Amino acid sequence: MGDDDQDGIEESGRGPGRRAVFVAGAATALTLGSVTFASAAGQRRQTRTVRGTLPAGSPDFVYVPVDVPAGVRELRVAYAYDRPAVPAGTAGNALDIGLFDERGTALGGRGFRGWSGGARTEFFVRADDATPGYLPGPVRAGTWSIALGPYTVAPQGLAYELTVTLEHGEPGAAPVRRYPPERARGRGRAWYRGDCHLHSWYSDGRRTPAEIAALARAAGLDFINSSDHNTHAAHPHWADEAGDDLLILLGEEITTRNGHVVALGTDPGTFVDWRYRARDNRFGEYARQIRRAGGLVVPAHPHATCVGCGWKFGFGEADAVEVWNGPFTADDEVALAAWDGLLVAAARGGREWLPAMGSSDAHRDPDVVGLPQTVVLADDLTRTAIQDGIRAGRSYLAESRDVSLAFTATGGRGLRAGIGERLRVAPDAPVTVRLEVDGAPGCVPRLVTDEGVLLTGDPLPSGGTGVLQWRTTAAYAAYVRAEVRHPATAPPLPGPPAALTNPIFLGAR
Template sequence: MCKDEHALGRRGLLVTGAAAALTLGTVSFANAAPAGAGDNTGDHTEVVRGTLPPGSPDFVYLPVEIPRGVRELHVAYSYERPVVPPGTQGNALDIGIFDERGTALGGKGFRGWSGGARTEFFIRADEATPGYIPGPVRAGTWHIALGPYTVAPQGLAYEVTITLRYGAPGRTPKPVYPPERAKGRGRAWYRGDCHVHSVHSDGRRTLAEIATLARAAGLDFINSSEHNTHSAHAHWADLAGDDLLILMGEEVTTRNGHVLALGTDPGTFVDWRYRVKDNRFGHYAGEIRRAGGLVVPAHPHATCIGCNWKFGFGEADALEVWNGPYTPDDEVSLADWDSTLAVAARSRGRWTPAMGNSDAHRDPDPIGTPQTVVLADDLTREAILEGISAGRSYVAESKAVSLSFSATGGRGKQAGIGERLRVDEDTPVTVRLEVTGAPGCSARFVTDQGVLHTVTLPALGTGTVEWRTTPEYATYVRAEVRHPVLVPGLPGPLAAFTNPVFLGK
């Protein structure tokens, strides 16, 4: 059976407490089930077609009445991709689903999201397509969520095919999550990549492939960060080990920027269906923290649609300054972050540490380029998150690069990365950087005045750089290691950089 939906102009808008949403006419299977109860077998399919015009709401919900006795729900969709003039956005349509518990923002109804990565998915009690949550297909009104990411001037014509398969449901397995502790080396520097994608969102690698690549990259920890779903959480346990801590999280992909929910409690879902104008980000940043995680805006100056961060950094526990292979938008992110340090230094107020992650999706994206190197009391979820939020970390392009950075002054006082050297304003301070694994690079010291000292490292990339200053002259100092210049007018790409050492009482 086929049901044609009217265009958006023929429907009303429902305001869900965040972004405006459109709810289409209900697809009913109420009379489709064979007579009898849970032992029914067979399939029944409905097809819905419609067109969304430019300016459609962020989310369009297609209600589906699910009768009793359904073993599996299968959804497939397609949409037209007309040719558009250069500089004009074409059609892109995301998809996900909410069960009979509803679509309320932050509610319990979420059952999966694949964005634009898949054209079909299924859900049943014992299994689901990656990106979706297995569990019973209970009777009631479910909602297929369509997300018109961009709409061409001609409109977005779509088709959704819904198939119910009847029969006895299977048993939903109890989720098993990775341990929150690995063997570790006590208080030490641990390397991690907290932004990776798999087949559970828009990546192409399996979880096993990611774990193998993480170990090869010399990583001690990674963070599961699929777009708008926690479906991968229950599939990581067998891949963790004494040598690899696997944290749980999500990349919350709003229309006004992306944020990593880093190291949350396993099974935590964080909603993404809001914009700046909805004034909801503060609430969901709090939800991330209540789940034990950190709030980390990702690639804040990325150029993809909806990727540029618009929510401000007031709620950030850390900031992803370096995302994947170093590019000019990372340079902008670094400069933007650096500009916040002077204010924090002078006010003695809260500051936001920086980190770097690969955002790897598929071959040949390298896992661990870059990686955040964290000084933590042990290789545990709690210790790693504490080290990141305290700023006791630096970012390196690979396991080959290692840094040691500190400042000394006064009567033998010393402070390391993320700390404050508490000495008088006129006290001489010696800043010291030790570098290994950076051949052909230069090292430089950056303060609230800018770059004040640059040295070319020895050819093998191993060396020590010292510089003297006072807290009156530099309220903070941080170090960068850079490759030679590739783009005229820009400094060379980063090989590594540190969080700051603050100077003065």
């Protein structure tokens, strides 16, 4: 049959019971029987199709070994699964997919070759190219593993079909990897705007890096962070989009079954594993890996209600926390209140405190890049300077480039503190807190302390500019932070924020 010769054999399995369950150092996993290929002599293409059914209660990850012979140029996988009707309130079927090469599936190991979650029904890898979300590289002989992630399984079970195709021939040349620079042309010590939670077509987004970069520039951003789900495959594809006007940091959104966390500004090519739950006591290990790679650990949308999204690892390993994710919703209000509770605990115990961040989590139209954005006071527009500002809490969150804040606390003898700082005054010494707002017409400024909202201003005029000033003491307020809220739409709940700040702490530590 010439160039289209293929060996198309079907195998069926009622898995999972074809090989024993094992513990992969963390969450339980299951390995099924191998997909094998006969001798490739004289053939250009070989195909195998396997079928199976995963029951409700399956392990988090199911591995299908594929015995890859020598001389393979390309490995391609296509999959499908059933979606039966389920009773109201019951989760239906959702099956994620990824790939590990002959180096194995061990947690944190070198075998990772890509992950598309549920965003694609097929993918390929070869030396010179790969489907977005997967890593180009040679298809070496050995046992590869297709990783299935039964995210949710219907009561009837999850019937799946996998088709594996091997193309034989000479491998292509490996692509040259280039990464964006760690510095852009800044303005010295200044306020820089960024969006650190974005998804491209290298995971489940629908935008290319070029499209995201263009939207970031249009939104007035100075920096962004690449954070595709469970893969670092996008990292080399950002180099052409960076420029003197836009700093592009590299990272990943680690999407576990007990919450998501953004690795912010890691070294190029850093992969962080996600295959564990809170009960496995492994998150600390991977948080330390993020820091060793020069990144920050930022739990994302910690009170989101989607399956697996709620944050259950605690905040002891976090460098900041996302309290505003995309358009402000009820779960953001809960996240903001919970974070404020952490500030109270830090003030009470004199401990380090956790700064707040906001990011868009934009995936596709009509998601708005830069809604919200984190505005950081940094010494320059560099990776380390931006990270230092975020880690110190020298930042506020704004819904767009149009909104700007200036927030300070002053005491006697020229003492002054800004966002994220401490005004060191005696408990009864007078303190003046001043909030200046620009670009928020009709919004209501207010000041929040460890006791709650203690001062609310009048709605800002049509020009959107105004000042709110308050006199207090460190004995009365352990810290003060500012919010600028849109008018309430469902009283007594406040309206969504146009901006909010990290705190200024008052008093000697």
